[in-house]
Amino acid sequence: MKASPADQKTLLTLQGIDTGVQRATYKAGRLPEEARITELQRELETVRVSHIEKVGVREDARTELSRIESDVTVVEARIKRDSDRLQTSSSAKDVEALQSELTALQKRQGDLEEIELTVMQRVEDADAAVAESESVRNGLQELLDEVVAKRDAQLVELVAERTRLEADRASVVPGIPADLLALYEQRRSRGGTGAALFRAGTCGACAIALTGNDLAAVRSAAKDDVVQCPDCSAILVRTEESGLS
Structure with a gap:
């Protein structure tokens, strides 16, 4: 799947909102x-x-x-x-x-x-x-x-x-392409986190550091490729913090 880096970054904003909703819901029930x-x-x-x-x-x-x-x-x-x-x-x-x-x-x-x-x-x-x-x-x-x-x-x-x-x-939500949003919602429904920042070679969702071929695959992916974590399947959003350059 392809999506512009800007659209992928928007997923981080959406994930932050959804995490906030989950946190508020959790706190309200406990x-x-x-x-x-x-x-x-x-x-x-x-x-x-x-x-x-x-x-x-x-x-x-x-x-x-x-x-x-x-x-x-x-x-x-x-x-x-x-x-x-x-x-x-x-x-x-x-x-x-x-x-x-x-x-x-x-x-x-x-x-x-x-x-x-x-x-x-x-x-x-x-x-x-x-x-x-x-x-x-x-x-x-x-x-x-x-x-x-x-x-x-x-x-x-x-x-x-x-x-x-x-x-x-x-x-x-209206500013996110439908296919990218659908993938995000699918991942979120399964693991709770649909998208996470890829920082210093580590998935922000499962906190597992990628090595070897997995890290190489992320490094070689085009900027508009939608990359997923091989461990938790969350969408890995690459930014200047990812340390891939």
């Missing part, structure tokens, strides 16, 4: 923030489940405390009622019965108040556990939001870079 986001999401889910459990413990404690407080209120009301009746009763039998009931009620009141104090401590501990869990959850969420924002910002930059490079490519 941002380190992605792994961190996944890790934080797992941590956040673990904390969320734990938080729900702690809230459940707190609600159970609050329910029990409410029940005990209700029982205490009932006992206090009965003590007041019996105390009032005791003040007005003239029957010895009734007084004895009331005093006996008051003794039992006062013991019940004392027992309930002890239980109430214990449960109140449980509620207090549960409140503290829920507050701590909320703090951890909120902290993780804030960190996750920061990492997501950082990732999204990088993706925006990478998309913008790709868009710019694709626009550059669209302006370069």
Whole structure:
């Protein structure tokens, strides 16, 4: 295949653009923030489940405390009622019965108040556990939001870079002969590099130095011959850096 040296040099510009697109695409799919986001999401889910459990413990404690407080209120009301009746009763039998009931009620009141104090401590501990869990959850969420924002910002930059490079490519491609472009695209689809600078006897695509007959063939090729690397088949673009003169 024949192509002018200028057209062959244009392939280096195109390859640079395509390499930039590949690099941007690769980076977009492998941002380190992605792994961190996944890790934080797992941590956040673990904390969320734990938080729900702690809230459940707190609600159970609050329910029990409410029940005990209700029982205490009932006992206090009965003590007041019996105390009032005791003040007005003239029957010895009734007084004895009331005093006996008051003794039992006062013991019940004392027992309930002890239980109430214990449960109140449980509620207090549960409140503290829920507050701590909320703090951890909120902290993780804030960190996750920061990492997501950082990732999204990088993706925006990478998309913008790709868009710019694709626009550059669209302006370069029309100036390349169709057969030369087809060969370039064929080589690029197979090895990732369609064209490379041939510098100091070395292929810029596979970094292998040509020797013997391979180097002699490149040296003897006409300037408008399209030469390919014998090892990776990339188009070897010869310039003044090639050291062939």
